[in-house]
Amino acid sequence: MADRLAADIQAGRFSAGSWLKQIDLQNRYAANRSEVRKALVSLATKRLIQYEPNRGYYVHHEDDALSDEIRDLRVMLETAAADYIVAKATVADIASLRQLAEQFLKLLPTGTIMDIYEANLAFHTALLVASGNRALVELVRDLRLRTPPAPASQWSTRARIEQSGQEHLEMVDALEARNAEKLKAIISLHIQQ
Amino acid sequence: MADRLAADIQAGRFSAGSWLKQIDLQNRYAANRSEVRKALVSLATKRLIQYEPNRGYYVHHEDDALSDEIRDLRVMLETAAADYIVAKATVADIASLRQLAEQFLKLLPTGTIMDIYEANLAFHTALLVASGNRALVELVRDLRLRTPPAPASQWSTRARIEQSGQEHLEMVDALEARNAEKLKAIISLHIQQ
């Protein structure tokens, strides 16, 4: 239930600043009170929601400054990971990544925004997995949850999405050439758009 | 109470693999059951402890592989932060850092291992604060909790501690010279020891 709530929050299905009343959550997710409290505590420690004693939990939607900081963290981590990826990725990893990049591009004309978002996430996750650092994969996943998701802020234009897809392919090319510096440059631009 | 429990776990005051029984925690920290459950859920989402349904929470003490991964994450973040620190640190920040570095060295002959640990933490925290990224400070603090603390594994010898203190000064020097690359190199060596 914590995962579903997190997904709903990230998807913007709760208006900013709204209180998450335990009874509502109980009904919405068909959960008992214990599960609801667990999920709330968990998401609060992940800083997805905030807590005030005797008042409850509310969705915060980080201010722009903090969102920028978190985006910077992602740039730091994913560019630093490039060295590991270049060093450790097998040819099979690279082939798999190229397939995911192509799948992303293939979805552009027909897929829903959600499909495209999923494909993008799959590519980036696979890229991080190739670094061989499991903690890194988890960490970036958690950081992603704390920033507004793609449909809202990023990807404003179709042209931008198209370019994102091309950048995925460029990343795979740089990785195949074992060019860590180029890979870092593309990743940095890609995240900061 | 979650903080105290976290500190006790990190200090190794619970034997590895031992179950954290709610009643024991209730007595130990003079807390009610709700607080205990909150703390357990919170520390589990921070991956400080692990959870098995219908069995409870236990301290895990990450295996060496995962500890290495987390240490790598710290190197990634703190070296990447060097660019921001060099760009943003004020002369006042640098003076304050130098003072903290000297305070660390001053404690070596007389201070307890805990005092020295605190002084070390204060220096590193201040260094990260100078990057201007609040999320980064929090993130590294949480990552630190997941690795065995200094007294146990690192700082095996007095000579090593002494060297750590010198490296702190070198960091401040590199920062004052606005030499990001040198700062990164020292930080990387310092964390990986």
Added chain:
DNA sequence: GTGCACTATATTGGTGCCAATTTTGGTGAA
């Protein structure tokens, strides 16, 4: 003595209830 089924105990997990606190709504006076 060993293995197995069964019972007893311990621990977690869920539920209902009530107290404490906050919010909301309403009433009246300036």
Added chain:
DNA sequence: TTCACCAAAATTGGCACCAATATAGTGCAC
């Protein structure tokens, strides 16, 4: 109207209890 004040409703927080589950212990058959 607008503000202060008070009462009513809603919500969280803590508590006690019971159910569900896992572990430990006991005795029995072989």
